[in-house]
Amino acid sequence: MLTTIMTAISQNAALGWIVRRIFDWGGWLLSIIGGALALWSQLDPVTQATLLTVLQGNWGEVTLGSAFGFAALVISQWRSWRATVKPQVVDGQKHRRELTDAEALAMNNAATGHNQTHIQRR
Numbered sequence: 001m002l003t004t005i006m007t008a009i010s011q012n013a014a015l016g017w018i019v020r021r022i023f024d025w026g027g028w029l030l031s032i033i034g035g036a037l038a039l040w041s042q043l044d045p046v047t048q049a050t051l052l053t054v055l056q057g058n059w060g061e062v063t064l065g066s067a068f069g070f071a072a073l074v075i076s077q078w079r080s081w082r083a084t085v086k087p088q089v090v091d092g093q094k095h096r097r098e099l100t101d102a103e104a105l106a107m108n109n110a111a112t113g114h115n116q117t118h119i120q121r122r
Contacts, residue, residue, distance in 0.1 A: 047073060 008015060040048065050066040053059075062070070087104035090096050099107065109115055 043073070044069075 043051070046066050047069045050062055050070045053061050054070065087099040087107070088096055089099055089103075089107075105116065
């Protein structure tokens with residue numbers, strides 16, 4: 001029975017594609033869940049309780065102090081993401097500055113070996 005299923009999958013391109021996607025999507029799903037659990041475990045209990053309250057739709061029960069911690073968490077995560085995707089460089093005096101479009105394009109072309117004519121800003 002198992003050998004006939006494996007033979008059917010190996011001979012059918014569509015079934016083979018679906019089986020390969022199961023492992024691909026499963027890996028992404030496990031990465032997202034693992035990252036969320038790691039972030040959750042690093043939060044203090046007050047912020048965890050606030051997140052659970054917000055996710056349950058009970059905004060009226062959120063205190064001002066816990067709302068401040070929740071807002072700080074959201075802002076810090078957004079700023080961290082923004083700093084990751086923004087083209088920037090640290091100069092000789094250890095100051096960080098944003099790259100111009102021409103500088104970002106030149107550095108991207110030098111790093112990748114490609115000759116792109118534009119760079120996408122996020």
